[in-house]
Amino acid sequence: MENKDILDEQASMDTPQPDNLTNEEAVTVNGGETEDPKQTAPADDFIAETNRIGSELAELKDKYLRLYADFENFRRRTAKEKLDLIGNANESVLQSMIPVVDDFERALQSIDKTDDVAAVKEGVSLIYNKLFKTLESKGLKPMVSKGEPFNADLHESVTQFPAPSEDLKGKVIDEIEKGYYLNDKVIRFAKVIVGS
Numbered sequence: 477m478e479n480k481d482i483l484d485e486q487a488s489m490d491t492p493q494p495d496n497l498t499n500e501e502a503v504t505v506n507g508g509e510t511e512d513p514k515q516t517a518p519a520d521d522f523i524a525e526t527n528r529i530g531s532e533l534a535e536l537k538d539k540y541l542r543l544y545a546d547f548e549n550f551r552r553r554t555a556k557e558k559l560d561l562i563g564n565a566n567e568s569v570l571q572s573m574i575p576v577v578d579d580f581e582r583a584l585q586s587i588d589k590t591d592d593v594a595a596v597k598e599g600v601s602l603i604y605n606k607l608f609k610t611l612e613s614k615g616l617k618p619m620v621s622k623g624e625p626f627n628a629d630l631h632e633s634v635t636q637f638p639a640p641s642e643d644l645k646g647k648v649i650d651e652i653e654k655g656y657y658l659n660d661k662v663i664r665f666a667k668v669i670v671g672s
Contacts, residue, residue, distance in 0.1 A: 572610050579603045619655035621648045621666040630655060632665040639671030647671055 583599045590596065621631060625647050634652055639645045648668040655666030 569614050572614065573607075576603060576607045576610060579606060615659040616663075617657040619657060619662075619666050621651045621655060621668050624648050626668070626670045630662060630666060631668045631670075633670050634667050636670045636672040644671040 580603055583596070583603060586599065587596055619630060623644075626633065631648060637649060639647075639649065647670070648666075649671045650669040651666055652669065653667035654664075655662065656664045
């Protein structure tokens with residue numbers, strides 16, 4: 477028995493004690509199996525985390541595609557609305573001009589039937605006033621240039637003439653073509669003659 481006790485004692489010295497074993501030594505001592513059930517859990521956790529991330533990625537991709545499709549629809553719709561707006565921008569102006577055109581047609585018919593020049597002048601003057609009032613109601617305003625200092629932002633100088641008096645130098649002497657504003661924006665520059 478003594479020999480057996482010595483052999484057991486030597487064997488116990490050769491093999492590491494279970495309290496001091498590393499994972500690799502524990503696997504060797506236990507016949508290739510780990511004692512710790514947590515060793516299999518990280519693999520399961522990794523698979524579960526991968527599946528969760530994959531489903532989250534699919535969900536985010538779906539949201540992205542839907543958002544992109546909504547944006548494309550919005551872009552197309554606004555482009556179409558913009559084209560419609562540009563195409564129909566003059567509609568209200570043209571509708572307000574139709575009565576003036578009707579008045580001109582009646583005036584042209586009456587010119588052939590009458591010899592009274594004063595009546596024709598009066599009719600044309602009435603139509604002009606109606607046309608001008610219609611344009612003013614849409615925001616058109618004439619520019620006052622004669623006697624004003626020359627301003628390159630408002631006027632287009634056609635030529636320069638010697639000023640008839642000293643106070644007209646650098647000012648507009650005559651207006652060849654009227655300038656117009658549309659809601660305080662210059663839509664046509666006045667063609668003027670400037671005194672030098």
